[in-house]
Amino acid sequence: MVFRKAKKEDSESIAGLLMLASGEVMYKFIGEKDYLKAISFLHFFVKQEDNQYSYQNCFVAEVKGEIVGAILGYDGAKLLELRKPVLEYVNQTYSIIQVEEETQVGEYYIDSFGVLPTHQGKGIGSKLLQYVINEKANEGVGKIGLLVDKTNPKAKKLYLKLGFMPVGEKELVGLKLYHLQLNIRSSYSYDVDGENY
Secondary structure, X not given: OEEEEOOHHHHHHHHHHHHHHHHHHXXXXXXXXXXXXXXXXXXXXXXXXXXXOOHHHEEEEEEOOEEEEEEEEEEHHHHHHHHHHXXXXXXXXXXXXXXXXXXXXXXXXXXXXXXXXXXXXXXXXHHHHHHHHHHHHHOOOOEEEEEEEOOOHHXXXXXXXXXXEEEEEEEEOOEEXXXXXXXXXXXXXXXXXOOEO
């Protein structure tokens, strides 16, 4: 298994994985629950640079040459800058939509996180997340934040097990979410089995 920064040629695979986690948000953006339109919309931005969903902001897990997991994340301070081209496109192409700020200054924000259904339950998701935590710790990031849908207790349990703590609640395009954060320090690392060293 290989964990790495994403490349532009990974964009189609990444879009499919991010749809697993962010499908409801994409449907809100395009104004209808049409999977093909939503994934096409998402793929358009994943393959571009300098936006919220860009491959530049992704890490992937690869097994035997196949991308089986992806995490999209970025500096919370850059949210509005990264979101701007997405919302401009949505407002011009679909309809005017107001979107709440899901992150903030002072945290590296994990926007979306998906693992292929055929590879779920094998620990790939937690190992990929641990890889990203380790990368950010080595960069000196102090906090990692994410949102978990209140209807997904399994995901919340995974994050709590990894040391994330509830810090509040948020609403995003009508979805009710828990805001979780992990405090890290630059000397703190995980190995791929989740042990500290």
